[in-house]
Amino acid sequence: MQVFNAMARFEKTPAQQHALELLQSPARHILLFGGSRSGKTFILIYALLVRALKAPGSRHAVLRYHGNGARYAVGFDTLPKVMALAFPGLKIDYIKSDNFFRLPNSSEIWLGGLDADERADRILGREFATIYFNECSEIPYSGITTALTRLAQKSGLKNRAYYDCNPSGRSHWSYKLFIEKVEPESRRPLAMPGNYVSMLMNPADNSVNLPEGYIENTLGSLSDRQRNRFLKGLWQDDSSNSLWTQELIDRSRVSDVPADLEQLVIGVDPAVTGSSSSDLTGIVAAGRSSNGEYYVLEDASLQSSPMIWARTVEHLYSKYAADRVVSEVNQGGDLIEMALRNVAPDIPYKAVRATRGKLLRAEPVAALYEQNKVHHVGFFPELEDEMCSYRGLDSQSSPDRLDALVWALTELSSRKNSALMPILA
Structure with missing residues (x-):
């Protein structure tokens, strides 16, 4: 079966096109960070589906800290939208008992969480060609390193890890790893910094796909700190006068x-x-x-x-x-x-x-x-x-x-x- 016949041409934003080029670069770890609803998850799911279709029988994971988040926000929301727009003829089956989607070429897209009660059953027992850490600002670094041990499937693809987030504080592991290019725990420089690349994507880059007034009214009415994060996609500095850092x-x-x-x-x-x-x-x-x-x-x-x-x-x-x-x-x-x-x-x-x-x-x-x-x-x-x-x-x-x-x-x-x-x- 020629599953690529199901693919359709759809209008990508310039930022999404740039992101696709980055996702095809030699880097093994790619982070898309930025404001809310900037098209990050959509383009990463699109790229993951392309990889799954290219390699019959390959296995791919979409992970959040809590499995329900991956299931509902990605599996039942973003994934159907990507398929309807970019793969209108593609038929996939949802295997509810194990929480994964099976493509016509026998590739699989698993949805899971990295909290304690799901990690062993959903992650450690399988190997993947792609692991996508959705909303990675919510995932502890220990969960990331555990999951990456399963990025080991031999499928004909170069194994890759995708990440996305609304930027957190500068002390977060994602900032240290992708921006400072240091190992988050030891703070030592990365041995292979070129393996870790990132790109800023903001709502303004995706305005054609957003409801009228979302940027100006919804995001524009946030506090300065929230606006810097969810509108401008800035990594946050801790307030010098705050009781917490x-x-x-x-x-x-x-x-x-x-x-x-x-x-x-x-x-x-x-x-x-x-x-x-x-x-x-x-x-x-x-x-x-x-x-x-x-x-x-x-x-x-x-x-x-x-x-x-x-x-x-x-x-x-x-x-x-x-x-x-x-x-x-x-x-x-x-x-x-x-x-x-x-x-x-x-x-x-x-x-x-x-x-x-x-x-x-x-x-x-x-x-x-x-x-x-x-x-x-x-x-x-x-x-x-x-x-x-x-x-x-x-x-x-x-x-x-x-x-x-x-x-x-x-x-x-x-x-x-x-x-x-x-x-x-």
Whole structure:
């Protein structure tokens, strides 16, 4: 069967055409970084499909930190769009039991995660000709190095690793590896720097494929730090006046959830309205281990109606078998508990109220990070951006994710240290 008959010519942006040239270069590792919706994932999936069609029986992986992200954001969203536009005649089968797509030439595209419960089954048991690390800013470097041991299939193709991300802080491994050209852990110069190449792609490069007003209104309304990242694609410098720095967060980051978590809570900083101009509702899951260490497990913050965020809170509570939900009630009062009770009548709930200035209330939680007692399990770019840009009294934006984080950590730590008061309104 001539599977290439299924390919169609489609209009690539100049940036995507340049990216394809880079993807065909001698380099083994290629990073596309830049702002939101700049066409990075689309062109990488296109290139991966071309490779799969060129080499019958080859195997390729699309990996994120959590497998569900790869499955839904790429497998059920980007991949169908690429096929409809560039390969309209191509028929592929989805093998749900093992979470991969099979092409007519027997090549396979696997979707997986690099979190603890998926790594062994989905990655270590197979070899690949291509590994694509989607949203690599969320993946710890240890997960990258583990997965790269499986970039070893003999298929007739040059084995390659693709990466994409919205740039994180300059202390992130991707900046060290692709921009500084040093080994992220030892900081030694790369032995083969030419094997690591990168390219900036921004929304302006993909404007022809974006909704009207997305760049000017949606991205243009972000905070300076978020705009630099998601509009301009800039690597972030840590704020000199912030209570947190990216390095402070990175040095205690872990890949896996410990088995000895003895307390888990869901922290909520609720928005009482659900309009397009409303703040996010901050929703963060965190736990405390038996040795007094703290683990940030998930950031599920979203902009939604009270009913939707209440369902999200209930889902997270059930997912982690949490002990309670802790929510700030300075605004909304009984309406907050009512929204939760409508969804989960029996959920353990604690209302907390801020009574001190923001900066004073934030400092005790920042001190836990300085003592290396708080560990982020994986990467939470939006949350960490808020943390690294929070400057206390001169911070103008509402740090909703951060608020939820510190409510959760305050609840956990107050049971070990009654002197630590509720934090951050």
